[in-house]
Amino acid sequence: MKTNSIINTNELYQISNQSNLRIFDVRTGPNAKEEYQKKHLKNAVFVDLNHHLAEIDDPKDGGRHPLPKFGYFIKTLGRLGIDKDSDVVIYDDKNGANAGARFWWMLKAAGHKKVRVLNGGLQFAESQDYPLASGDESYPETEYISEVHDWQLPQVWIDDVKGAAENPEYLIVDVRESQRYKGITEPIDLVAGHIPSAENFPFSDNLDENGLFKSPEILNEKYTEFFKNRDSNKIIFHCGSGVTACHSLLALDYAGFELPNLYVGSWSEWSRNFDVR
Structure with missing residues (x-):
């Protein structure tokens, strides 16, 4: 069965106590981490585009945000607390238009089954009174066991x-x-x-x-x-x-x-x- 790629705020709230739920804040910008620490959706863990989702070197060879090596990304998923049964929900502060969608694509390309992007992102969730938190949050580390060995999307x-x-x-x-x-x-x-x-x-x-x-x-x-x-x-x-x-x-x-x-x-x-x- 195909899993919907978008989740609405009310739907996220309904599953917020689910033990395998993993929420990630993938906002970007020069002060992204500081802004996350000031305010984010409850239980959301910060993911850094430049550190977690790209391997930056020479833009002439791969652009400004080339994909990291596949094996590195799989290890990153484990460090973030994701395993193959995790229900992953991602948001950013740009309606999913930036690193939120990139993380979604990478997880799909790694063969992960349950991953969705929050419709409307941080701003819309806040307007709907979704619970917020401050400071840093984390999930217990896991070992992500991937059934594939390279990116699977075209x-x-x-x-x-x-x-x-x-x-x-x-x-x-x-x-x-x-x-x-x-x-x-x-x-x-x-x-x-x-x-x-x-x-x-x-x-x-x-x-x-x-x-x-x-x-x-x-x-x-x-x-x-x-x-x-x-x-x-x-x-x-x-x-x-x-x-x-x-x-x-x-x-x-x-x-x-x-x-x-x-x-x-x-x-x-x-x-x-x-x-x-």
């Missing part, structure tokens, strides 16, 4: 994307906001612009005016029209550094699609390897 690399950019059978989807896609502004990477032939479907279009995911039916309709009958293996999603793109993959999973390819290196890698000015 990925592509920079050479694959270069070929796809020259092949009209492929669709390269840039989920960054339109101003960055158009090259009008670039607040993070060295060069503004987009990968040749890439089309823009901003991740924010997955959300309604309240910062909640649109219904699976609406998302399915919008993406079906956008994909134009392409097979998922000929669709590539990317963003700036392979984090926010996972928000759109989460939306696709929620809407019932087979997951297409993720290009983790994204614009941060591409723009450092090709002359795009």
Whole structure:
């Protein structure tokens, strides 16, 4: 049976006393840990994007947030208190649009069965009076026993994307906001612009005016029209550094699609390897 990829605040509250529940706060930013310590959902443990969910080296080789080695990630899951039977719920402070969705993708790619992202993230849960806490929290360490030995969800690399950019059978989807896609502004990477032939479907279009995911039916309709009958293996999603793109993959999973390819290196890698000015 397919596990829903999204959980609502009221649903989380109903299972909050479940012994195998593991809640994780994956907010980002320069003061993320300090903000977590000031206020987070009760029982939530902090996960650091740069430390737990990426192995950062040279952005020219893998982008700003390349995936860590698979074995390291499996050990990280154990240190966080996750085992294969854990019911994992993830949130961030950006409606799941940032590291929350990245952690979800990584767990799914590691073969974990029970993992969902909290609809609306921290802000919406707080508006619904979900219990909050402060300070640091942790779960007892486990040994995560994985049945697989490498990432299981579809990925592509920079050479694959270069070929796809020259092949009209492929669709390269840039989920960054339109101003960055158009090259009008670039607040993070060295060069503004987009990968040749890439089309823009901003991740924010997955959300309604309240910062909640649109219904699976609406998302399915919008993406079906956008994909134009392409097979998922000929669709590539990317963003700036392979984090926010996972928000759109989460939306696709929620809407019932087979997951297409993720290009983790994204614009941060591409723009450092090709002359795009």
